[in-house]
Amino acid sequence: MTKSLRLHYAPDNASLIVRLALEELSVAYDTALVDRRAAAHTSDAYRAINPAGKIPPLETPNGPIFETAAILLWLCDTYKGLAPAPDAPDRAAFLSWLFYLSNTMHATLRMTFYPGQYITDAHHDASKTGSRAALNTSLALVEDLAGQGHPWINAATPSALDLYICAMLRWMALYPKGDTDWFTLTDWPNLAAMAAKQDARASTAALCAAEGMDQNPFSMPRPPTPPEGSAL
Template identity: 35%
Template sequence: MTYRLYGVRDFANFAVHLALGATGAPHEAVFLEPEDLKSPDHLARHPLGMVPVLETPDGTMIETAAILLWLADRHGGLAPAPDSPHRAAFLSAFFFTTSNIHIAALDLLHPYRPAGEGPVRAVAEGAHDRLTGRLTVLEDLAARDPDWWRQDAPGILTFYLGMLTRWCAAFPACPDLAISLSA
């Protein structure tokens, strides 16, 4: 079966698209417009009208982290295998990224969401500080067990983090609070 990935350009489907490409498995990407996400057709795929959505032989999947981990387990080579001694460190860093870094990135990109337009600057500055601190934590985790962090063999963590850091560099609501990729 050909995987079918539903997404919007530059939304969270980007990491899944990179992972699908790395598996070499047949896949197609269906790009929607943001205004299509709450259509009955898409709400039938995702109860909140979000992306990514991946159609697989085992059924329709939602949630970026779940999809990435499922692809890694199914196809191998994109993360330490369940019996690998590096699995524990990898899972810690992967879920640190999906929860702590992704959530902070959303506040940098959409600082009006928590409480409207009033505190936008304060929310964005707080997000920038949290991101800087949390990326430093991730660097410390990587230094402890760099096996899953090899640049010659990018995997699902690299794809996820690459997407998040690209967002934080390219799309912050306050341009002066962009996260520097070189830093």
């Protein structure tokens, strides 16, 4: 039977955040591999689903949704979990941090992975230096937030914020390959605790099986060996 949700994904891409959310919410879904080596995300067929040509989009009964934060917010509100309720007093703070992760931290991280999409080759080193300084600022902010005792971040069960942050912690430790010495997870003890908690979740076990990741993919990340597709 065809499920009502379809996640277009590539291994170890932003789609893993949405996969974790779907698993945490116990929502049935199908997946469709986006072949990055064949640049499938630039095809006309793919852009009909996500005009921006990025990963992931999620096809829903209401049409496709793209942008990771938008997908997470739709899932949180549709399936009632991973976020404060729309009328909860702490909803405003949750939304502020969700979009900070998306618009600032993740966007800056992308610049370190794909500098050629943003700046000429001659300025790559300067861009990397600036981006990593900005990422350290972001890490300090979310480290402090994760230690404040809110029920919507770094609590007993994860929120959408935890899922988003854990993915970025993984990527900072792994990519670009051979150029990650600037980041050490143990420098950020609240975030390290968050990563360890997420490693133990059933959603993470499902992610590892689907995308070829080893155990402890957030606290002790290693490059994946996916059964299909490529993280590149």
